[in-house]
Amino acid sequence: MKAIFYSTKEIEKPLLVKANKKKHEITFVADALNADTACKAAGNDAVVVFTNDEVMAPVIHKLAALGIKYIVTRSVGTDHIDKAAAEQHGIKVSNIPAYSPQAIAEHAVALAMALSRHLVLANHQCHQYNFSLNGLTGFNFYGKTVGLIGLGHIGAATATIFNGLGCKVLGYDVKPQNLDNVKMVSLETLYKVSDIISLHTPLTAETKHIINAAAIRKMKNGVMIINTSRGGLIKTSDALAGLKRKKIGYLGLDVYEFEKGLFFEDHEVDQVRDPLLSELMGHQNVLISPHQAFLTQEALQEIAAQTIKVLNRWARKS
Known part of the structure; x- marks a missing residue:
């Protein structure tokens, strides 16, 4: 599976690479996902987002036009994602149900x-x-x-x-x-x-x-x-x-x-x-504090592991 990770912090990259074990072709961008940056997802199967990314209907429409089939958020909460719009386009959505x-x-x-x-x-x-x-x-x-x-x-x-x-x-x-x-x-x-x-x-x-x-x-x-x-x-x-x-x-x-x-x-x-x-x-x-409650080594490792597990599951079903 090809996946692009938006809003990627430097502290996340090595943990995600380690968890991925070269199973998927992943791309990291520091930019947040929004209407202007959605175009960067071209050629990917999945987009991986974080809590402050813009994943409302207009952005989802653009992602669907680019052929995106999956959206996963590196968080428990999904309030930043318009799940109805994703369903309308047949895009599957997943979160990280629990981590540290x-x-x-x-x-x-x-x-x-x-x-x-x-x-x-x-x-x-x-x-x-x-x-x-x-x-x-x-x-x-x-x-x-x-x-x-x-x-x-x-x-x-x-x-x-x-x-x-x-x-x-x-x-x-x-x-x-x-x-x-x-x-x-x-x-x-x-x-x-x-x-x-x-x-x-x-x-x-x-x-x-x-x-x-x-x-x-x-x-x-x-x-x-x-x-x-x-x-x-x-x-x-x-x-x-x-x-x-x-x-x-x-x-x-x-x-x-x-x-x-x-x-x-x-x-x-x-x-x-x-x-x-x-x-x-x-x-x-x-x-x-700047939305840092999740920011421990243990939590970041678990987020990385759980995110890759979601991609693994979708890859097996595709």
């Missing part, structure tokens, strides 16, 4: 703990030779109530870590779950009683803006919200309003509602910057 859920879970907890203990501020002050303790008082996680929205592989892995910290873990999922270390509750109850809320649900029409002004009003004053799933789960303008009112005490984001075209690239020299994101970053109780 501990990587994302550990990053979510790292964001939470760094926020609680003001580690970014403390590090900055120490580098300035300011060793004052003023403004650095945090809180213990032991005994706190953590609400997890979404209890798939990643949510379950996150629950295990918070349990280990001595937290009471509550969970909400649209599908019934039976986890020994999680008490299932309604979304209303989760909002009302959680000290920390962590998001681990896919982005769908039903979950878009699941964290909005109405939801935030139901939460505890000073609640901590962590999102390592998809940016669109939070209505950013409502979260910003919650921060200003001090209803939200801490906000940790590895994803951002408007990250497409922004995250994964260096924009330090850009003259025009995202005003909403810039305002968020002006708050000391906001911690943002």
